[in-house]
Amino acid sequence: MSKPAFIAHSLCLGSVLLLGACNSSSEVTQALPASSVALADCGAGSQPETGLQGQVPLADRQSGRNLSAYSCNLKLVGQYQGHGASVVSPSQSHCAYLSTSGALLDPLQLLESNPGVYAVDVSDATQPRFSANLPGPAMNIGTWESLKTNAPRQLLGGAAVGPLTGVGFFDVYDISQCESPVHLNGIGDSSLEVPDNLFGHEGNWSPDGMTYWSTGNALGTITAIDASQPASPRIVYAGIAGFPVNHGLEFSADGNTMYLATCFPGGVAIYDVSEIQSRQSTPSIHPIGSVHWNAFSCGQHALPVSWNGKPYLIAPDEFDSEGIHILDISDPGAPKIVKQIQLEIQRKENAAIRSADTAGSGLFGYESHYCTVDRTDNPRALACGYFQSGIRVFDVRDPLQPREIAYYNPAAQTGKGLSLQHSLHAWIGGLLPTISDLYTSDSGISVGTLSIDARYVGNYVAQLPSLLTNLGDGGPVSGNLSADWCSSPPRFVGNQLWVSCMDNGLLVLEFTNGVYSPS
Template sequence: MKTSVHLSLPLLAVVSTVALVACGGDGGNPVVAPAPEPLTVAKASCATGNRPETGLQGQVDASLRANGFNGFNCNLDLVGSYKGDGAGVSFASFKDHAGRTCTYHSTTTGHPVGLQNPGVTVLDITDPATPIRTASLTSIAMLDPLESMRLNGQRQILVANNGYASVGGPEVDVYDLSSDCRTPQLLASAPVGTGADGGVYTPNSPLTKGHEGAISPDGLTYYIGDFTNNVYRAIDITDPAKPKQIAVFDMKDLPGKAHGLSVSADGNRVYAAAYGLPTLAQVADPAAYPINGFVVLDTSEVQARKPNAAITLISTAFHKDGSASQHTLPMKVAGKSYLVQVDEGGSAGVLTDAGFKAACAAKLPPFPMARIYDIQDDSDPKLVSKLMLETHDPANCAKVAPDVMGLGLYAYGSHFCSVDNRENATALACAYFNSGIRVFDIRDPAKPKELAYFNPASGPLLPGSARAVLQQWREGAPDLCGAQLHFDFDRKQLVSACMDNGVQVLQFAPNTWPFAQSVASALQQ
C-alpha cells in the first residue's frame, strides 16, 4: 500500500522559488524565478447580456447580501425552474424510452411544518420551460435520503438509503423507472445488514445507518457510506426487489470517516472519501499530518460475488488544505484515468469564525474545493490540479471575511460535482454553495478553466429546503447550491437543484458546451 500526502500549492510555490534563486546563474547573478502559476482557475469570459460577478470570483459580497442578492450568471441562462417546497442535496435526472426527461430531488423533513409534498419530488421537464410535478416518492428512505440517492440508467433504477436527520436507519429503497420516468414503481423498501436480509450481518454495528451512496455502473451493487458507524457497506441489488448486504469495509484504522464514494467502470474499485476534521492546533502546525482525503479500495471480490467477499485497502491520498471530504468521481480524459475528489470543509473544517481565522492565519484556503488526481496507477494517486476560486485564495481572506463571519457551516465552497461523460470527460460542473453552480473546462486536467456559472437570486425559506434544518437561511443572502448536477448533451443544458430555488434548468450559451471532443454519456448517472 502506498500513501500519498500532498503539500498545498502555496507552500510548493515558495519552495520552488527559493530553489531557483539559490541556484545562481551567469556571472554569479541569481536566476530570477518566473512568475508563479496562479493559484486560482482562469475566469470565464461571459456572453453579452449576462450578469457577471462584481467582486471576486465566486463572491457575493456583504453589500449585495444586505440589499438582497439578485443573482449572477455567465454563459448559463435559466430556462425553467420549480421551487415547490425547496430542495435537499440529492438530485438525479433520467430520459426514458419514450424520450421523456424527468428529475428527482430530495426535500428535507427535519422541520416538516408547512411541507406540502414530502419525500423525493418527481418532475417532468420534457418541456424545460414548464417543469411539472408528477409524483412524490414517500417510502421511508425517500422521505429524507440525505446524500444517498443515485440513479443507474443501465438498470433504469433509482436507489436511496434512509438518511433521516443525518443518521437514518437500515432501509434501502429501490424504484423502477423503465415504464415511465414520471411514475417510478417501488420495488423494495427493506432493511439491510440486520440479518433479516439474508446477507452479511455485522454484530459490531447491526443497525445500518444511511448517509451517502453510490451504484456500480453495471447497476448490480449499491454502496452505502455509513457515517455513523464509520463503515462502507456493499448491497447486492441484482434482484432489485431483495437488496441484501454482502460486504463491509471498516474505516476504524484509517484517518477520516466514511462519507461519499464512487465506483470504477469495471466495479473493481471504490474510491471512498475519508472525512477528516482537523483541530485548530493541527491547522496552525505545518508539520501536522493531514487526516482528510480519500482511500482506494479493492472491491473485485464483491464485483465477482465471491462468498464472504472482502474489501481491501489499496492506497490513500490525504491533503491538509481542505477537510470534510465529501465524495469522489472517477473519469477518463483523453483515455487517461483521473479522479475528482471534493471537500465540503475548508482547511480548518466546516466554517466557523475561529476556523476561518485559523486557516487564513496559516495561509491555507478557508473554504472547500474540488481537486483532480491522476489515478493511472491507483496505488499511488497524484494530485494534478485544484478547482480554486478567488474566494479560496488565502490572500483574499480580508475581502471575504465580512461576507461570512458569523454565518457558520457553509459559505463559499464545494459540495457535489458531476462530469459530462465519465468515459470522455470534457466539462466538470460543481455545486459551490454560496458561489452557485460552476462549470469548468477540464480537457487539460492540469489546467482547468472556468467555463460558466449560475448563482440564483436569494429566495424565501421553504419548508423542504435543507436550510430549514441547517438554520443557514438569511434574508437577501445567496442560495446554497449543493446537489448533484446533470449534463443534457442533446439540449445543451445543465440541470440541478438549489435549496431555496429548487430545480434549475440552465441553458449553455452558444459555443460554450459541448465541445468538439464532447460526446453524450450512455451511463445516465
C-alpha cells in the same frame, strides 16, 4: 498536556460530537500545486459577479443585489421550485428527483398531501412540472447525499439518513417510466419496508446497478446491499473503510475498484471491492492506496475520468475552502495530486472576506460539493455545484490548465424560509454556524496544526438572538438565506445543465455565447 494541546484536543472533541469523528494525527499531506483558475469571459446577456470569483459580497446581501441571479454564459430557461430540495437531488432521462430535508427535522412534512421525494417531469424543459411523490420510509426520513440513480437498470435508490447519519431503511424505485416511479421493496402495496441497511449518510450504485453502497460517515462504516432482486435487497457486506470519517464513493467501470472520499483528513482512499462485485461467499475489501491534502477538510466524492488513456480522479472537497483536486491515479497505490482548483473567494488571502460574507447564512460557506463531466473519456467540460457560489463550469480539455467558462448563481430566497420546508438550508441548516470554515488553516488563531476563525465564532454568537427572532426570514429555522446552496450534481443534457439548488429547486440552464457545444 500543554495548553495548546489541550485547546486542540477540546476542539477535536467538539468535532467528534458534531460530526462523528476527528483525526488528531500529524499525518503528512502532499503539497498542493498552484490553485488559481482563469476567470470566465462573460458574453452578451450575462449578469456578472460584482466581487471576487465565486463571491456574493456582503454589500450585495445587504443591498438586495443578491435577490437577482449572477450569470455568465448560462441562462435560466426553466425552473420547478416546489418546496425546495435537500442535499443531493439527481436527474435521469427527462425527470428530476427533489429530495427533502426529512421528517426528523420537520415532522410536519408527514402531514403533507404529497410527502417524500418529488418526481419532476422535465420533458418540456421550459416548464418542469411535479409528476409524483415518493413516500418510502427513506424518502420521508431524508436521504441527505444518498439519493442516486442507475441508468442501466433504471433504478433510484436512497438510504434513510435524517439529520446526519441514519439506520435501517433503503428505498428502491423503478424509474423506467421516470415521471411515475414504482416502489419496488415495499411490503405489499404499502410504503412500509423491512430494514435492509446499516448506517447511511452517502451512497451510490455500482455501475451495473447490482449493488448499492451506503456509507455511514462517522467511524467509516460502509455497507454493500445486493440489489440484483430490487424487490428484496439484502446486505452482503458491512465493514469499516475510510476511518475515521468516510463520505462519497465512485467506482471503476467494472465495479471492482472503489474511490472513497475521506474526511479529517480530507482525501481519497482507493479499495479493491472485487470480492463483493463477484459475490464471493465471505467477501472483504482491500486497500490499494490513498492520498490526503488537509487534516481538517472533508472530501466529497472522487469522479473517475481519463485523458488520453491516462486515469484521473476529480475530487471536490466541501470544507476549509479546499475546492477541487485532480489526481493522477496511473499508480493507484500512490495517487498524486496534479491540480487544485480554487475560486478566488476560496483562496487563503480572502479568508476574512469569506467569514464576513457568510456569517448568519448557515452550515456551509463557499464550498464545492458535487461535480460532473460531459464525458468520462477525454472530458471537455466540468460542471460543479457549490454552496453559496452557484454552478461553475470549467474547460478541462487540459486538466493541468483548467479555465472557467460559465457560471450561474441563482437568486437568494431571503424571506421565503417557511415555504421551503424541503430545503435543508431553509430548515435548520441555515441557522447553524459555518462549520465548513470553522476549522481552517487560512485564518484566525493558530493552535498547533489547527486554526480557528475566532472572529467568525464571535460574530455568530452575537447574531444568534437576531437569527432566532427574525420571523420575516423564516424564523428559527432558516437564517438569512442570502445565498443558495447548490449542492446537487449538475447533469449535462445537450446544450443545457439540469441541476437542483436547495432553495430554488430544479433549474434548467442553457449555455450561451458559444462557450460549450455538446458535439
